[in-house]
Amino acid sequence: MRRCIKEPTPAVLRVADQLAAAVDAHLAGDTATAAAQFRLADGLAVFFWLNPCWYDVEANVVCRNPEGDTKVLPRADRDPQRSVPRSVQHEVLIRDGYRCRYCGLRVVSADIRKIAHRIYPDAVPWNARNLRRQHAGFAAAWLQYDHVVPHSHGGRSDADNVVVACALCNFAKDRFTLKQLDLEDPRRFEPAATDWDGLERLRARPAAESRTEPVRTDGNGLDRLQATPDSEPVACRQSLQSHGGAYFVEGASLSKGYLYTPAINGKSRWFRLSDEVEAWPTRQGAATGYALRCNPVLLHRRGIKLPLLLSEGPAAGSRLESEPNV
Numbered sequence: 001m002r003r004c005i006k007e008p009t010p011a012v013l014r015v016a017d018q019l020a021a022a023v024d025a026h027l028a029g030d031t032a033t034a035a036a037q038f039r040l041a042d043g044l045a046v047f048f049w050l051n052p053c054w055y056d057v058e059a060n061v062v063c064r065n066p067e068g069d070t071k072v073l074p075r076a077d078r079d080p081q082r083s084v085p086r087s088v089q090h091e092v093l094i095r096d097g098y099r100c101r102y103c104g105l106r107v108v109s110a111d112i113r114k115i116a117h118r119i120y121p122d123a124v125p126w127n128a129r130n131l132r133r134q135h136a137g138f139a140a141a142w143l144q145y146d147h148v149v150p151h152s153h154g155g156r157s158d159a160d161n162v163v164v165a166c167a168l169c170n171f172a173k174d175r176f177t178l179k180q181l182d183l184e185d186p187r188r189f190e191p192a193a194t195d196w197d198g199l200e201r202l203r204a205r206p207a208a209e210s211r212t213e214p215v216r217t218d219g220n221g222l223d224r225l226q227a228t229p230d231s232e233p234v235a236c237r238q239s240l241q242s243h244g245g246a247y248f249v250e251g252a253s254l255s256k257g258y259l260y261t262p263a264i265n266g267k268s269r270w271f272r273l274s275d276e277v278e279a280w281p282t283r284q285g286a287a288t289g290y291a292l293r294c295n296p297v298l299l300h301r302r303g304i305k306l307p308l309l310l311s312e313g314p315a316a317g318s319r320l321e322s323e324p325n326v
């Protein structure tokens with residue numbers, strides 16, 4: 001029996017240290033080093049370790065019908081709470097630490113990755129619809145909550161059945177049982193002691209910093225993507241430079257924490273900036289204005305439509321952005 005579906009390689013094990021060096025440099029105000037370290041963690045070796053193992057899940061099955069295995073239950077007999085409640089996530093995280101209970105990889109929550117992506121859109125690319133355009137290190141270190149006994153087999157969404165996992169161990173496990181995957185039950189082994197904090201210190205930075213203009217850097221990750229078979233450099237460039245979910249507000253102005261649009265349907269609108277609503281000066285073609293990142297609901301409430309920045313829309317929920325498979 002194996003402890004995990006795929007052993008992390010040295011390049012994968014280095015990711016956490018590289019991400020930590022990036023975050024420490026950022027918090028010290030050294031954005032150039034931060035960007036360089038984020039890029040180091042986005043290597044091809046990590047990309048190919050992760051892919052296609054976490055989406056070609058059938059390939060991970062060792063035995064289709066092992067003897068004495070649990071069976072898929074009718075929906076009515078399953079735990080009505082399919083996703084892991086926040087309170088359980090919290091409890092599990094305190095018990096397991098930011099470390100995969102299967103392979104031991106040090107993991108980072110999606111929230112931290114989103115902050116890094118927002119501040120360093122070039123060095124931390126993230127396109128939910130395209131694996132090739134996701135930062136390989138953050139993808140590999142993506143904190144998940146895994147149902148050890150699959151929910152479909154009667155596994156409950158409680159702390160007894162849920163463990164911290166990395167993205168590969170969770171997504172590659174998919175709906176299969178430990179027996180089908182020839183995996184040891186991770187609960188037989190104590191969580192490894194660790195002082196790894198999941199880079200939560202990035203979340204604790206002063207709120208004002210989240211409103212700074214994103215750090216643009218010279219390179220844009222194309223080196224990695226061009227080396228990827230079948231990549232489309234032109235499409236990649238466009239994607240990597242986009243901000244997903246950001247709108248272009250031509251002729252807008254910023255004053256005392258508010259973004260003001262020019263008159264739309266005869267009326268100027270304003271948006272109060274916060275952690276959820278960000279704006280930074282930008283240009284689209286020859287037009288200058290502000291990029292506005294906010295929940296589309298805010299536009300709907302104001303009865304206005306704004307063009308998306310560049311060609312990309314907000315990231316739609318792909319399978320890998322959704323709840324972990326159980």
Ligand SMILES: [Zn+2]
Pocket residue numbers: 004100101102103104105165166167168169170
């Ligand atoms: Zn793992």
